[in-house]
Amino acid sequence: MSSFKGESSHTPIFELDRREALPALIGRHEDFLIVAGLAGTARDIAALTQNGANGFAMGGAMGGACMIGLGLALAQRDRRVLVVTGDGELLMNVGALATIALMNPPNLSIVCVDNGHYGETGYQKSHTSLGTDLEKMALGAGIKLTRTVERAADIPSGAQFLRQGNGTVFLLLRVHTGEPPVYKRIWDPVANRTQFQAGLLGK
Amino acid sequence: MNEQVTVALARWQDQVFDLLRRHGVTQFAYVPDAGHTILIDRSIADQEAYSIALTTEEEGVALLAGADLGGARGVLLMQSSGVGNCINMLSLINAGRFPFLTLVSMRGDFGEGNPWQYTMGQAVVPVLQAVGVTCLRADTPDEALAAVSAALTMVFQARQAVAVLFTQKLLGAKRF
Numbered sequence: 001m002s003s004f005k006g007e008s009s010h011t012p013i014f015e016l017d018r019r020e021a022l023p024a025l026i027g028r029h030e031d032f033l034i035v036a037g038l039a040g041t042a043r044d045i046a047a048l049t050q051n052g053a054n055g056f057a058m059g060g061a062m063g064g065a066c067m068i069g070l071g072l073a074l075a076q077r078d079r080r081v082l083v084v085t086g087d088g089e090l091l092m093n094v095g096a097l098a099t100i101a102l103m104n105p106p107n108l109s110i111v112c113v114d115n116g117h118y119g120e121t122g123y124q125k126s127h128t129s130l131g132t133d134l135e136k137m138a139l140g141a142g143i144k145l146t147r148t149v150e151r152a153a154d155i156p157s158g159a160q161f162l163r164q165g166n167g168t169v170f171l172l173l174r175v176h177t178g179e180p181p182v183y184k185r186i187w188d189p190v191a192n193r194t195q196f197q198a199g200l201l202g203k
Numbered sequence: 204m205n206e207q208v209t210v211a212l213a214r215w216q217d218q219v220f221d222l223l224r225r226h227g228v229t230q231f232a233y234v235p236d237a238g239h240t241i242l243i244d245r246s247i248a249d250q251e252a253y254s255i256a257l258t259t260e261e262e263g264v265a266l267l268a269g270a271d272l273g274g275a276r277g278v279l280l281m282q283s284s285g286v287g288n289c290i291n292m293l294s295l296i297n298a299g300r301f302p303f304l305t306l307v308s309m310r311g312d313f314g315e316g317n318p319w320q321y322t323m324g325q326a327v328v329p330v331l332q333a334v335g336v337t338c339l340r341a342d343t344p345d346e347a348l349a350a351v352s353a354a355l356t357m358v359f360q361a362r363q364a365v366a367v368l369f370t371q372k373l374l375g376a377k378r379f
Contacts, residue, residue, distance in 0.1 A: 035269070056272055061295035064265030068295075071269025071277065074230060074253050095258030096265075102256060189299035193272065201274045 012128070013150040014116055018175040022113060023048055024155050025162065025173060026082070030054060032109075033072060033200065037065040037085030039120035039180075041113055045084055046185035053199025056192055057185055063093030066110055070100050073108035076200070080107050082162070087114040087128045094137060100168055101142030109162045109169040110138075115177050123177060138170035150174035215344035216241035219306075219351050223278055226355045228304075229253060230270045230277030232263035238308025238374045239280040260285035261292040268301045276359060279305040283312075284323045286366075290334055296364050297335040303364035304354055305336075314376035327368065336364040342372040 022044050026032070029048050034055045036045035042057035049055045058065055069083035090097075090112050100108065116129030128134060135148045145167050149158040162169055186192045197203055220242050223231075231246035232255040233239060246254035257263050263279035270277040281289075286307060296303040310317070311324020328338050339354060341347035347369060354365040 033273075035272075058295070060298065061265070061292050063261065064268070064292055064295055067262045067265035068269035068272065070255075071230060071266040071271075071275070072273040073269075074255075075270050075273025075275030093259070093262065093265075096262050099255065099257050099262055103253070189295070193299050193301070196272055197274070200272070 012116070012133070012174055014114075014129075014174050014176050016150065016152065016173070016175045017178050018044060018113055018115070018173075019178065019181050021149070021152070021155060021173060021175055022084070022111070025111065025149065025159050025171070026084075027159050031163070032080050032082035033076065035065050035069045035072065035081070035083045035085075037083075037089035038062055039086065040115070041084045041086050041089070041180070042185050043180040043183050044113065047181035047183035051184075051186050053195050056196045058089075059187055059189065062089055063096075065089055066093070066096040066100060069108055069110065070096075070103060070105065073105040074103065077105070077107060079200075080109070080163070081105075083108070083110045085110070085112060086119075087112060087116065087126050087134060088118045090134060091127055091132070094134075094141075097138050097141035097143060097170070104143075104167045106165050106167050109164075109171065111162070111171050111173055113173050113175055115175050117177050119177065119179075135170065135172040138172075143168055143170045146170045146172075148172045148174065215347055217245065218348055220245040222348065222351055222355070224249070224252065226276070226359065228276045228278050230255060230266065230275060231280065232257055232266050232277060233280035234258075234260055234282070234285055236280065236282045236308055238282065238369060239306065242280055242306070260288040263305075264289050264292040264303070265295060267303055268295050268299065271301050276302075277304075279303075281305060281307055283307055283309050283327045283368075284320065286327050286331060287323045290330060293334040293336065293364070300362055301364075302358045302362050303336065304358040305366045306351070307366050307368045308374055309368050309370045313371040315371060316376060327366075331366050336366050338366050338368055340368045340370055342370050344373070347373060
């Protein structure tokens, strides 16, 4: 379902606080294997899961989060995989949405936390502050289940939408530029991978 | 390319595909490429494997890291020009010590007629080595099978990153 429905002049609303909206949207995080993007979303997920074994967070290789999610979703068809990444990280490899649409694994959901800015580098405006609509790009890439959440009232149905089983889900969560939670994330990718695989595969 | 050469080519690439499948490779990622036609077509026809068409090769690097997180094995099939698209994403492989297997069909080396292909073709080995990927060259069908077999051990037992280069001596130079 699309939120724009012909509203070509809709002005994006960047009002929600990510520290409240994202945990409310995800709900029970243990329901998901989670891949987080860089910077803000890595801290969002580290805080939410308390650096839990169900999370793997990027610290570089910008643009890879969605495709890590696809590889994981194809490898683990009985588990629900959630990618949580930012607008800047997603824009760097936006073609991945087309690849994911082709495969369309029903156990994959993508949440793009869109604050319209590159927070890590000094809050320069990103393309999504200036007219780019990533939900429309996901829809245009061929992902059929897309939605934008930008008001608190949209969150409960958004949370249900993330758990659909009919195909890959893309949800754009618009938030203001408030900081992500202060939390010490895991920076060592070997340690993060090892913990994740021990939790999932027992090795 | 005459018919006899085509048949010989088909045989070794079919053997490469069978070898990958016997070693549990289930995710085949690629940007369409003439040199990998047989492997790509076999992956599409294989109901037990995923055939994943990419928009750019770096997507495949991240995909294979995700596959490993989930306990699956994959391979990235690309042309030498695609190597250039992968470099920063290979930080994920190198820093996270993810296993990484790629088969590269070479352009811009032996008998290449297109000047656009030489820049990346000649840069493949130094660039991959610079980001921690070991390169194995294959000039004949026997070498190709031996190199893929060796690479499977290096990647999935020793968690190394390995590129097997199918050279233009092996594949033949494209005619223009």
